[in-house]
Amino acid sequence: MSWALAIDTSHHVAAGLARDGVPVDVEVVTNSRAHGESLMPCVVEVCRRNGLTVADVDEFVVGMGPGPFTGLRVGITAAATLAHLADAELHRICSLDALALQWGRAGAPQEFVVASDARRKELYWAQYRDGVRIGEPRVGAPEAMPPLPVAGPIPETLRDHITLDPNGPDHIDAASLAAYWRELPVAPPEPYYLRPADATVGGPPKSALPRLKLR
DSSP, X not given: OOEEEEEEOSSXXXXXXXXXXXXXXXXXXXXTTOHHHHHHHHHHHHHHHTTOOGGGOOEEEEEOOSOOHHXXXXXXXXXXXXXXXXXXXXXXXXXXXXXXXXXXXXXXXXXXEEEEEOSTTOEEEEEEETTEEEEEEEEEOXXXXXXXXXXXXXXXXXXXXXXXXXXXXXXXXXXXXXXHGGGSOOOOSSOOOOSOOSSOOOOSOOOOSOOOOOO
């Protein structure tokens, strides 16, 4: 018996379990600004419900975004730490690819777009044909996306600009990600931030002393 635990914090906080390639259970916190305090309780709870500890997990899967810098970093760091402590493998997956896989299993159209909230009235998005991503994930205004059916965790305020498909997923199912990650391409080790962090290192401190005029 093999257990896999998937973590994704590209939007909501989600932790899911799969056993021998079959989705088992998931725990979600929908507050998209509470990643730091919510993730580990999610992991502990989904394991507890299934009679496990993190040490019983055989492999870990993590969504690499795209997503906001801080929330995404919380999930990636936690997954890497847990995998290291459990001496288990860590598998990195593009979060948009996970959404595309869910939609494909539910009967997605031949061509479609999956997207998620990037804040600032923009979306992270990627285009797919026959379930395969075309190019790299992008970030931009909804109007810039191709005129194709769209699914994903998209704010109500941005839905007037897209063709939202009601049959598509509106969140990542972490249990499905834990079960089916082998069907997805491996993501690079660097997360899909797509934007610089909001908080940056400042320049050298400015002197508060008045400048002296030299004669």
